[in-house]
Amino acid sequence: MVELTQEIIQQLVNGISLGSIYALIALGYTMVYGIIKLINFAHGDIYMIGAFTGFFAITILNLPFLPALFVAMVVAALLGVIIERLAYRPLRNSTRIAALITAIGVSFLIQNIALLAWKPDPRAFPDVFPFRSYQVWGIYLDNRQLVILGVALLLMVILHYVVHYTRIGRAMRAVALDDEAARLMGIDVDRVISITFAIGSALAAAAGVLVGIYYNRIDPMMGVMPGLKAFVAAVLGGIGVIPGAMLGGLVMGVAEVMVVAILESTWKDAVAFAILIIILLVKPAGLLGRQTREKV
Template identity: 85%
Template structure:
């Protein structure tokens, strides 16, 4: 009995580490969707870019982990703003599907440029934290998991502070609620949208670097599946709701680890989408979302 409980706790720990990475990516999806109602398909690729920038910062510029993380976040934020400016802003007033197709195009463009420049072979991420494992009450916890949990938690607290207590955060919430009214109140909506992309991209880049140290390998196509799963996490938590993305990410991580533990790992991708379809049918607004009534 005790062994089973230990095993469950062990899987929970693993699931929460993975889930906090999904949560970081999901936050970017949910913030962008909350503000301009666009599924930013290129977000998973920003996460890939973040991982590569971190890789180069550590390998070529000999940075240690935390400066590399910050550099990756800043550069990715810049990319996010540029993408929004060039590809999404001109389409702000056209149909949703046109914007969505553009986002898919941007995603394909980033992936293929990365494939050309960085080659498709996976690279091994530098070993910044020599593996150390701790055993607490029979549950193994390694130092990388602790770094991931620590960084993810810290970033989420910072994000919460920005959104709740700063002027820009208040402007973000206002634009999400009603962009026309926000504009009439004198809020520079374009700047708020740029800021949102910067924030979301920085979080995705952080997730990319964390995945790098967790799995030790990165490649140009790594953004696809985690991107989709993080998006599912955002929908699961209630898209547009920031705490929802965090909860959704954690649930996804734990569910995935549980499925891998119980069945074979080839089923894990199906489970993410199975959860998605069930949640969409039972509670389309997500765990924390508010149901909106369709008006004529």
């Protein structure tokens, strides 16, 4: 009985740690969607670029962990702004579907450039972060899992604060509500959207570096599956709602692990996407979303 309880708790820990990775990626996804109503499918690839930038900052520039993380976030933020400027801004007044398809195109473009430049070979991420393992009542935890969960929670709080209690946040919400009216009120809509992309992309890069360190392996296709899962997590929590991304990510992670624990490992990915379909049928606005509620 004790062992069974321990096993269940260990699986919960595994699930939360996996879920906090999804949450970390989903935060940027949901923020960009909340402001400009664009599902940025390139988000998973910016996450990959972030991981590689961090990798090169550590291996070539010999930077320690925090400066490398910072470099990765800055590079990704710039990339996000450039992508928005070149690919999304010209389509600002086109149909939503045109922007969506462009986002898919950008995603493939980044993946294939990365494949060409860095080869599909997986690389081992250097051990810049001392590994410590803890054992509490037979449950194994390590500092990396805690860091990922902590960073995800911290970023959620900061984002929530930025969006709700700062000038730029107020401008973001105004743009989200009605960009024409915001422009008439003197808000520089283009600048607000650029900043939104910069923040979203920097978040993705932070996730990329942390996950690179956590699994110790990066490759150019690493953003595809986590990107999709994070998207599901964002929708599950209510896309555009920042705490929703956190909740959605954790629910997804725990659900996946529990499928393995109780049913069969084979069904893991199928269940993730089944959750998406069920949520869209039953509660299209997501767990924390309300149909009428102002997003973000």
